Every structure is written in structure tokens, then in C-alpha cells.
Amino acid sequence: MSVRVAILISGGGSNMVALADSMTGDHPARPCLVLSNVPGAGGLQKARARGIPTAVVDHRPFKGDRAAFEAELHAVLVQAGAEIICLAGFMRILTEGFVRRWQGRMLNIHPSLLPKYPGLDTHARALNAGDAEAGCSVHEVTADLDAGPVLGQARVPVKPGDTPDSLAARVLEMEHRLYPAVLRRFASGDRTPVNLG
Numbered sequence: 001m002s003v004r005v006a007i008l009i010s011g012g013g014s015n016m017v018a019l020a021d022s023m024t025g026d027h028p029a030r031p032c033l034v035l036s037n038v039p040g041a042g043g044l045q046k047a048r049a050r051g052i053p054t055a056v057v058d059h060r061p062f063k064g065d066r067a068a069f070e071a072e073l074h075a076v077l078v079q080a081g082a083e084i085i086c087l088a089g090f091m092r093i094l095t096e097g098f099v100r101r102w103q104g105r106m107l108n109i110h111p112s113l114l115p116k117y118p119g120l121d122t123h124a125r126a127l128n129a130g131d132a133e134a135g136c137s138v139h140e141v142t143a144d145l146d147a148g149p150v151l152g153q154a155r156v157p158v159k160p161g162d163t164p165d166s167l168a169a170r171v172l173e174m175e176h177r178l179y180p181a182v183l184r185r186f187a188s189g190d191r192t193p194v195n196l197g
């Protein structure tokens with residue numbers, strides 16, 4: 001019986017596509033749901049094109065009532081039989097209450113070499129710091145933003161003339177390799193860190 005994976009997105013879902021397309025053959029997991037907080041998220045169409053069930057839980061009607069939004073989110077995930085959650089470009093901060101219900105079963109990909117640069121604008125920050133390398137991290141989600149145990153990292157060189165966009169594009173290519181590699185191990189109960197690049 002495959003492990004059921006729900007993927008949460010807010011935008012284009014390129015990481016969702018990489019994850020979904022990796023769950024084939026002898027992979028221990030299969031995608032059971034792609035859920036977005038944004039009704040028109042481009043990733044929803046990509047999921048439908050792959051025959052993956054989709055759902056939308058729009059956070060706006062909840063008018064800042066995070067607990068109510070997350071209660072609906074949780075209900076949809078439970079209904080879908082999700083056993084692992086992969087946050088993939090999901091741009092809502094989850095409260096400790098929600099995280100506690102899924103701790104140990106929820107992953108996120110962050111576009112920096114954690115613990116460096118938690119939060120936003122990671123590539124601009126790396127460039128401003130004059131870093132020689134950048135990258136991405138997959139970590140377990142805990143109540144502290146971008147601070148859970150790291151399960152994988154991928155490194156890329158910073159090149160002369162890089163802009164935040166050119167660096168983001170280079171990192172994104174590694175995200176699409178790293179996240180599937182970590183999920184495959186994680187779904188089989190293996191937490192040995194993955195290191196790429």
C-alpha cells in the first residue's frame with residue numbers, strides 16, 4: 001500500500017510537478033491531493049492534467065482567522081487520506097496548532113542553505129552577503145519558521161553578475177532534484193540526509 005502524499009501549493013507548482021512525477025514504479029508513495037490556498041494557482045491545472053485530485057481552501061474568506069482556515073485545511077487533508085504533507089511553494093505560515101497535528105509528517109522546501117536566510121528574499125540576501133554558494137534545503141516543518149530538522153540540501157555556485165532571478169533559476173533546478181530524493185527516503189522511513197551539488 002503506497003504512502004499517500006498531499007502537496008500544498010500557492011503558485012505555479014514546479015516543485016509539485018517534480019514530486020508528483022517522481023512518485024512512480026517502486027516509489028513507496030503516491031500523490032493523493034494537490035491543495036492550494038489560491039483558487040487560480042497555476043499548479044492546480046498541472047495537477048489535474050496528471051489526474052491528481054485537487055482542492056482549494058482559500059484563506060481570504062477566513063479574514064485572518066488562522067485557526068478556522070487551518071481547521072478546514074486539516075479536514076480536507078484528512079478526507080483525502082493524506083499521510084505525508086509536502087509544502088511546495090505554499091506561502092501561508094502555519095500555526096503551532098496545525099504543525100503539531102502533522103509534526104513528523106510534514107516537509108517543506110526552502111530556497112536557501114538553512115540555517116542561513118530563513119524567511120523571504122533568500123537569493124537577494126545571499127548576493128548582498130557576497131556568498132560564493134547558495135542552494136536549497138528540505139526540512140521537517142516545526143512551529144519555528146524554516147527551522148525544523150534538515151533532511152536534505154543542494155548547493156549551487158553563485159556566479160559573477162548573478163541577479164536574484166538568475167540565482168533563483170539555478171537553485172530551482174536543484175530543488176526539483178532534491179525534494180523528490182528526500183521524499184523517496186522519507187516515505188520509506190529513512191531520514192538519512194540527502195546532499196546534492
Ligand code: GRF
Nearest residue numbers: 011012013014015088089111
Ligand atoms: C520555490 O523557490 C520554493 O523554494 C519556494 O517557492 C518557490 C516556488 O516554488 N518554496 P514552485 O515553483 O511553486 O514549486
